[in-house]
């Protein structure tokens with residue numbers, strides 16, 4: 163029944179994980195779920211108030227047909243302010259129903275059957291899934307610890323680089339929780355220009371960066387707008403993942419193609435949510451600082467507790483994830499499933515994000531510190547058995 167492109171998708175380990183978790187819950191086990199990336203704390207009050215205020219007006223329930231007139235300008239002001247990147251609001255910003263939706267459909271808009279798309283391994287699954295839906299061929303770029311979890315562009319075979327139409331990057335990165343430095347972003351732009359490749363940079367975790375560092379926007383690299391688009395989201399920065407709002411910025415021709423496709427497939431985002439997103443962009447500075455402090459403190463609580471419990475875990479530079487090697491050389495999936503059965507702590511096996519993720523697990527920081535410490539204590543007990 164399923165089309166050939168859809169047949170290539172696998173539900174895989176995420177489904178198995180969910181089923182096992184539900185079975186254990188039904189059996190009365192108290193679970194600590196550190197597997198999902200949905201923020202557990204509320205959005206700022208001024209964001210909620212904006213939704214409530216506009217939702218109470220009878221006239222705000224029609225189709226919006228895309229961004230309201232002020233939205234793109236507010237994104238442009240945010241980009242200029244936070245990353246020093248000037249954007250033309252009319253041509254270089256496109257609102258999306260969540261960055262996920264844009265990432266899922268970009269390949270459909272740009273890739274023909276047989277085109278190669280370079281994707282990170284391990285990587286966030288939609289990068290590869292979007293390529294499959296479009297009938298393209300993903301080519302996995304290994305992200306290895308010894309290279310700071312950055313792809314080695316000089317290791318990509320010449321014939322692959324020549325055939326590639328797009329390259330997906332995601333820094334700060336899910337799941338590997340790494341940052342890209344200026345030198346790498348410059349190298350990526352050079353590589354893209356040389357090989358006539360579009361860079362698709364997923365900047366969803368742009369603000370969750372620790373220890374006083376800041377993430378660099380790819381679009382700040384000279385010449386990047388000629389070869390790149392950058393996706394961003396409100397979900398993790400402002401805790402409104404369920405509102406479904408995001409945007410892409412950069413290359414005007416790519417945005418025009420996406421906008422043409424979306425004009426047929428989408429009727430726009432609920433007006434109150436667009437207003438709430440605008441408020442987040444203009445008034446969110448203090449909230450972002452609090453978010454960073456919250457996740458940094460959770461990161462420290464968890465990694466210190468795990469290290470004390472005998473599982474040496476380094477502190478990631480960014481994101482809401484800890485990416486660490488499994489203890490004692492366990493295979494990712496074996497470790498995660500046994501740990502869950504015995505302790506109720508749910509992690510994600512690194513192998514769920516690609517073959518290069520084998521031997522790692524991803525732990526999310528979306529629980530209060532005391533829960534994270536309790537999870538570490540349970541894990542410590544498990545490792546002693």
Ligand SMILES: Cc1ncc(COP(=O)(O)O)c(C=O)c1O
Nearest residue numbers: 260261262286336366395397408
């Ligand atoms: C790397 C990455 N990109 C995109 C998304 C989806 O973001 P949005 O809620 O804007 O669709 C996620 C969500 O977990 C993510 O981890």
